[in-house]
Amino acid sequence: MWKSSRPLYKQVANRIREDIVSNGTEGGEAIPTEAKLAQMYDVSRVTVRRAVKLLAEEGLVYSVHGSGTYVSEKKIEHDIYKLQGFTEEMSGLHNNPSNEILEFQLTSPDDAVRDYLKLRDDQKVYYVKRLRIADGQPLILEESYLPYDLFPDLSVNVMKESKYEYIEQKGYMINRRHADLRPILPSGELMELLHLEESAPMLCLEAYSTLSDGTPFEYSTVYYHPVKYTFKFVSEK
Amino acid sequence: MWKSSRPLYKQVANRIREDIVSNGTEGGEAIPTEAKLAQMYDVSRVTVRRAVKLLAEEGLVYSVHGSGTYVSEKKIEHDIYKLQGFTEEMSGLHNNPSNEILEFQLTSPDDAVRDYLKLRDDQKVYYVKRLRIADGQPLILEESYLPYDLFPDLSVNVMKESKYEYIEQKGYMINRRHADLRPILPSGELMELLHLEESAPMLCLEAYSTLSDGTPFEYSTVYYHPVKYTFKFVSEK
DNA sequence: TTACAATACAACTTTAATACAAATTTTAAA
DNA sequence: TTTAAAATTTGTATTAAAGTTGTATTGTAA
Numbered sequence: 001m002w003k004s005s006r007p008l009y010k011q012v013a014n015r016i017r018e019d020i021v022s023n024g025t026e027g028g029e030a031i032p033t034e035a036k037l038a039q040m041y042d043v044s045r046v047t048v049r050r051a052v053k054l055l056a057e058e059g060l061v062y063s064v065h066g067s068g069t070y071v072s073e074k075k076i077e078h079d080i081y082k083l084q085g086f087t088e089e090m091s092g093l094h095n096n097p098s099n100e101i102l103e104f105q106l107t108s109p110d111d112a113v114r115d116y117l118k119l120r121d122d123q124k125v126y127y128v129k130r131l132r133i134a135d136g137q138p139l140i141l142e143e144s145y146l147p148y149d150l151f152p153d154l155s156v157n158v159m160k161e162s163k164y165e166y167i168e169q170k171g172y173m174i175n176r177r178h179a180d181l182r183p184i185l186p187s188g189e190l191m192e193l194l195h196l197e198e199s200a201p202m203l204c205l206e207a208y209s210t211l212s213d214g215t216p217f218e219y220s221t222v223y224y225h226p227v228k229y230t231f232k233f234v235s236e237k
Numbered sequence: 238m239w240k241s242s243r244p245l246y247k248q249v250a251n252r253i254r255e256d257i258v259s260n261g262t263e264g265g266e267a268i269p270t271e272a273k274l275a276q277m278y279d280v281s282r283v284t285v286r287r288a289v290k291l292l293a294e295e296g297l298v299y300s301v302h303g304s305g306t307y308v309s310e311k312k313i314e315h316d317i318y319k320l321q322g323f324t325e326e327m328s329g330l331h332n333n334p335s336n337e338i339l340e341f342q343l344t345s346p347d348d349a350v351r352d353y354l355k356l357r358d359d360q361k362v363y364y365v366k367r368l369r370i371a372d373g374q375p376l377i378l379e380e381s382y383l384p385y386d387l388f389p390d391l392s393v394n395v396m397k398e399s400k401y402e403y404i405e406q407k408g409y410m411i412n413r414r415h416a417d418l419r420p421i422l423p424s425g426e427l428m429e430l431l432h433l434e435e436s437a438p439m440l441c442l443e444a445y446s447t448l449s450d451g452t453p454f455e456y457s458t459v460y461y462h463p464v465k466y467t468f469k470f471v472s473e474k
Numbered sequence: 475t476t477a478c479a480a481t482a483c484a485a486c487t488t489t490a491a492t493a494c495a496a497a498t499t500t501t502a503a504a
Numbered sequence: 505t506t507t508a509a510a511a512t513t514t515g516t517a518t519t520a521a522a523g524t525t526g527t528a529t530t531g532t533a534a
Contacts, residue, residue, distance in 0.1 A: 028243055028247065029242060029243055030242060030243065030244070067244070068244075175294070176294065178296055178469070179469065180467050180468065180469055181418070181440075181467070181468040181469075182440075182467055182468070183420035183421075183437075183438035183439055183440050183463065184420075184438060185438055200420075201420035201421060201422055201438030201439075202420055202438075203418075203419075203420050210294070214290070214293070214294055226420065231417070231418040231419070
């Protein structure tokens with residue numbers, strides 16, 4: 001039944017792969033348990049495990065201890081840390097980046113922000129307004145609101161560096177970022193800060209981010225330089 | 238030929254999601270209580286809670302302690318990571334979608350289009366200009382170029398229905414879409430077609446799509462109604 | 475020696491069942 | 505109208521059983 005020319009676990013891996021495709025198993029769906037696979041292909045569970053491990057290393061499936069083995073979702077590799085770095089890279093302008101902190105204050109949030117961050121009335125937030133600069137040119141204006149209770153030791157120096165790096169160093173697990181992208185016409189202040197000559201339409205991103213337990217930890221509005229930034233992205237089915 | 242299924246709580250989440258859509262539950266309306274959902278789907282309340290938590294993380298619903306779980310207010314959102322056609326998107330929102338074909342002709346592409354679609358000089362393309370309408374309101378203007386060689390039997394009727402459905406019915410596998418999103422001010426023609434009163438900035442998407450073998454099969458420019466359409470990212474870590 | 479099989483057990487997840495706490499909404503009483 | 509109690513609903517915790525993956529050990533055949 002089994003050729004001995006190739007390692008058995010590789011043959012099994014190939015059969016599992018074929019079956020996943022031919023059955024049209026969708027992303028997120030579970031494949032049979034290791035015990036069942038062993039029975040189906042008439043091999044030992046050890047061999048099945050080696051085969052599954054191969055497929056997992058390929059990225060086709062992933063195993064969850066105690067739960068099962070699932071077919072991977074075909075997702076865009078989107079690094080939440082680098083949404084801004086992503087666009088900078090696209091424009092080829094990631095030279096000598098820096099952050100200029102325009103405002104940094106502890107304040108009471110307005111209702112909209114309080115709502116997004118799910119805060120009680122007495123909770124305060126940091127309001128940070130910073131200009132992101134590359135090659136001496138202002139490219140991005142960012143306004144962020146961060147709950148004081150989550151980041152009691154937030155400082156200007158932190159915001160000059162990587163915000164997300166700081167958050168993860170504190171042991172928080174970043175989970176999702178919900179963002180809305182919309183076109184706007186720049187205000188006078190915005191034109192001044194980004195050194196805009198003409199009032200060309202530009203992109204504005206409104207986002208709130210959550211930790212793995214669902215707690216919102218940031219609400220931010222980001223304004224992108226109209227000429228130097230277009231959003232490029234690749235979506236896969 | 239195996240039974241493969243998602244975890245129970247994911248199935249429940251999907252059923253709840255479907256029921257919200259099929260029942261036409263409006264934003265702000267409550268969904269059944271966890272106890273009722275558990276009874277309806279014949280699962281435990283724990284499972285229902287996990288499912289609801291999933292939907293809450295997605296942003297579809299939100300729960301209020303002691304009160305209930307409610308459907309989030311929703312604009313028409315365009316999830317750009319889901320490579321989804323307009324028809325499918327709208328049918329998910331039960332908005333009675335339709336397409337009005339403004340132009341349909343076989344022509345020789347200009348150099349830019351020929352370059353994107355990797356065509357020889359003698360190859361021709363369909364040029365289709367269509368207005369996409371939901372609930373009687375024009376929402377999207379799309380200009381597409383499709384190679385004649387790939388779709389020799391393309392017709393106006395096809396373009397009145399779902400383009401991507403047609404492509405997949407022909408046995409092609411859609412793979413990627415490379416897109417570039419940028420803000421513009423609408424032209425006079427655009428304002429007229431989309432029934433815009435004021436010259437508000439709007440979004441324009443330029444994209445080319447490829448099949449799984451890498452063949453480009455479409456180049457298109459899409460203009461989105463500025464008020465009714467927002468672009469939504471959900472990035473996960 | 476190496477690859478595979480067989481077995482046993484550990485660690486973890488899922489689901490269920492139950493009880494109670496906390497917040498909101500409804501109802502009833504004053 | 506105001507206040508207080510009751511009912512409803514979501515949030516949290518615990519326990520338990522069954523199922524699945526992870527790990528280790530030993531045996532077997534080429």
